[in-house]
Amino acid sequence: MTTSPAAPGRRRRTARASTLAAQAEPQRETSTATAPDAPATAAPSPTPATPSATPVAPVPTIVAPAPRATTVIGAPPVGRIPVLDVFPVAEAGRFPAKAVVGEAFPVRATVFREGHDAVAATAVLVDPDGAVHARAAMVDIAPGLDRYEARLVPDRTGLWSFHVEGWSDPYATWAHDAAIKVEAGIDVELMLAEGARLLARAADRTGDDAMSEHGAATLREAVEALRDTHRFPGERLAWALSPHVRQALSREPLRDLVSASPSYPLVVDRPLALTGAWYELFPRSHGATWDDHAQEWRTGTLRTAAEQLPRIASMGFDVVYLTPIHPIGLTNRKGRNNSLGALPGDPGSPYAIGSADGGHDAIEPGLGTFEDFDAFVARAREHGMEVALDIALQCSPDHPWVTEHPEWFTTRVDGSIAYAENPPKKYQDIYPLNFDNDPAGLYAEVRRVLQVWIDHGVTLFRVDNPHTKPLDFWHWLLADVARDHPEVIFLSEAFTRPAMMQTLAKIGFHQSYTYFTWRSTKQELGDYLQEVSGDQGAWMRPAFWPTTHDILPPYLQGAGGQAWAIRAVLAALGSPTWGVYSGYELLENVPRPGADEQIDNEKYEFRPRDWSLAQHLGMADLIGKLNEIRRAHPALHQLRNLQVHPTSDDATLAFSRHLAAEHSPTGRASTVVAIVSLDPWNVREGVVELDLASFGLPAHGPVVAHDVLRDEHYTWGPQVYVRIDPAERPAHVVVLEHP
Known part of the structure; x- marks a missing residue:
């Protein structure tokens, strides 16, 4: 049996494990639904004590109404300038919103006041040390x-917070009223004096709110003009309403009646949690050979699989993922x-894990x-890649846990342990774990098991079927790993109902598989791209995979290279994270009868491949080019910046990603437009309508x-004629050049 030197014993609890057990035990005694080591309540704070603590917004206590009155105790005051419906906030701040270093994430709020005076709002970002990092005019x-x-x-990882400040804008109020009154000859001198x-x-x-010397000088010139009675009133007013004055007050506004919302938590991860390209492989297939004498296969090894790493890296992948x-x-x-x-x-x-060997x-x-x-890990890093490992929390009947900890499984009335099933499907080689007995x-x-692999250099985990395990377990586990290893990333493989997928993301999973694999029409894809890049992107970061070892979607079954190229373009540009299962380069398109998965599936047998064919088919070159484009253009490193554009053809999809210059690491705006034909057999043509002004470009070109x-x-210009022949190219991928 091969065991880790970092794990003193599979069956012996370490001091760390004993501590974890002590933390977990009270959770089940009280039968609550929060993480085992989570406090009952915690208030959000712009200065959290430790990055591992997840702030929780105070829950209002509603008391019974007295006659003719209802009293709410503990609710924050509405504020002189109301700030309501702040986004992104999950469950009143119970779960943090997400961002990564360098990501321009949106903050929204509803801000208003009584009467007609002007209001404005500022979004405030507070770093893990409690210092204000940025204030952005809303x-x-x-x-x-x-x-x-x-x-x-x-600009760095950790537990941040944000809030919104609403405020009265006295300059905007005066400017609006003065422009009307002076022109109408009403209270002219009074308005100019005010x-x-x-x-x-x-x-x-003075103090923190003091204007810069240049800004103050600009305003004082306007003051002198307003008080100069030798000039015409219109000329005096023009000084005060000039672009220079407006710009000075835009940069350093005069804010009255400032009213802040509560602070809400934001966890900031490293960029790979949002943006990356994954390559999946079964190590045993790479280097597997047929033994004519024994008439059986000889397995590939980690050493022979490592020989594939230069080829994988040459296609621009960031992560190599091992089943x-x-x-x-x-x-x-x-x-x-x-x-x-x-x-x-x-x-x-x-996936039938466990034998006498461990x-x-x-x-x-x-x-x-x-x-x-x-x-293997060291060689992957030499080629600029990190290693992800599949975590499947289930056991073969031969797993050591079955005899050592039978309480971790479900025993049926006949004394047998229940194997996994999803009727009518049965998985006789797998026992699911029961998380309720111990x-x-x-x-x-x-x-402890996760720590073994972290100690051996694994920095990402793809978690198999997390939706079949308790959410409070994941909430606790992911928080505990993040406390010790904030660099570790978890990908949720949960093809299930939206509520479960969203909640897994909110409680700590960094990335999620999606329904992209089954979306194929223009309407389906357009709607789904907007959905995953919209508000839910504050928690669920989508990973787009055209195929997996479990899934060969109908669109690709029996299809030629054009269809596979189309799906590669959509996956690579439709989400900041995408992945391919090895063999995608070879267009392995034959399904197993009665199932949407490949024939001769690699889950059950060795699958050695002739990679020299990949160059002939051209798919490896396309994948490499797509990853090169992704790395070169900052707009493609973002999630919540996607726009779908109208097209006249019902099989042509157009979408773009735009990053403004002030948010770009290069200091220049980045705009990428993808126009993809969804028809792999026929030439398609039509007109694409672009809102160039939304990219900061001339509206009419x-x-x-x-x-x-x-x-x-x-x-x-704003209307673009395109013609796409799938035999020549799957799409236009266009970078709009900003001046």
């Missing part, structure tokens, strides 16, 4: 509805194509040792458009 995005928005950009007093007050501010590498059970081992009887030499499903903290002996694994012990053991997929240049 823009009214829905005139008449009092909805304001700004974008904030954190303006002079107002601008003098703004210029003479489970643990010992595989013999009892009820599945044969080829999920058959119930394994033949001699069949390797079994790597469990989740061990390596299948045929793959190698921990020394081999460490060498949560303290099981929680601690899973945490012309603009220079550089197709970076084909290195061609065009001149575009």
Whole structure:
């Protein structure tokens, strides 16, 4: 059995595990639904004591109404200038919103006041040390509805907070009234005198609110003009309403009656939590060979799989993801194509974890040792990639836990342990875990297992079927790992109902699989792109995969390279994170009869491949080009900046990502437009309508458009004629050049 030197013993609890168990035990005694080590309540604060603490907004206590009155105790005051409906806030701040370093994330709020005086709003970002990192002027995005928005950009990881300040804008109020009254000859000198007093007050501010020397000088010039009775009133007013004065007060506004919302939590992760390209492989297939003498396959190893790393890196991937590498059970081992009887030499499903050689903290002996694994991780890093490992919390009947901890499973009335099933599907080679009988012990053991792999260089985990485990377990586990290893990223493989997917994201999963794999029409894709890049992006970061080892969608079954190219473009540009399952380069498009997955599925057998064919098919080159484009353009590193554009053709989808210059790491605006034909067989043509002004470009053009997929240049206006022949190219991927 191969075990980790970092794990003193699979069955011996470490001091760390005992501590975890102690933390977890009271949770089940009280039968609450919060994380085992979470406090009952916690108030949000702009200066959290530790990055690991998740602020929780105070919950209003509603008392019984007295006759003719209702009293709310504990609710924050509405404020002199009301600030309501702040976004992004989950469950009144119970769960933090998410961002990554360098991400321009939106903050919105409804801000208004009584009467007709002008109001404005400021979004404030507070860093993990409690210092104000940025103040951003909010823009009214829905005139008449009092909805304001700004974008904030954190610059390091940790637990941040944000809030919104509403305030009265005396200059805007005076400017509006003075422009009307002076022109109408009403209270002219009075209005000019009030303006002079107002601008003098703004210029003479002291302390933290003091204006810059240049700004104050600009306002004082306007004050002198307003008080100069030798000039015409209109000329005096023009000085005070000039662009120079407005710009000075825009940069350093005079704010009255400032009213702040509560502070809300924001967890900021490293950029790979949002943006990256993943490549999945089964290590045992890479280097597997057929033994003619023994008439059976010989497994590939971690060492032979490592030989593929230069090829994978050459396509621009950031993460190499390994399916489970643990010992595989013999009892009820599945044969080829999920058959119930394994033949001699069949390797079994790597998801049936555990044998006499060990469990989740061990390596299948045929793959190698921990020394081999460490060498794999080191070589991946040499090529600029990190290693992700599949975590499947389930067991073969031969797993050591079955005999050592039978309480961690469900025993049926006949004394047998229940295997996994999703009727009518049955998984006779797998026992699911029961998290309710001994949560303290099981929680601690899973945490220990994760630490084994973290100690061996794993920085990302793809979690298999997290929606089949309790949410309070994940809430506790992810928080505990984040406390010790904030760099570790978890990808949720939960193809399930939206409420579960969203909640898994809110309680700590960094990324999520999505329904993208099954969206194929123009309407479906357009709607879904806007959905995942909209408000839910504050918690659920989507990962787009055209195929997986479990899924071969109908769109790709039996389809040629054009269809596979289309899906690659959509996945790579539709989300900041995308991934491919090895073999995508070879267009493996034959389904297993009766199932939307590949025939001769790699889950149940060795699948060596001739990678020299990939160059002939051209898919590897396309994947490499897409990853090159993704890395080169900052707009593609963002999630919540997508816009779908109208097209006249029902099989042509157009969408863009735009990043303003003030939010871009290069200091220049970044705009990428993708125009994709969804028809892999026929030439499509039509007109695409672009809102150039929304990109900060001349509304009517012309603009220079550089197709970076084909290195061609065009001149575009707001309406663009396109013609796409899928035999030549799957799409236009165009960078709009900003002056």
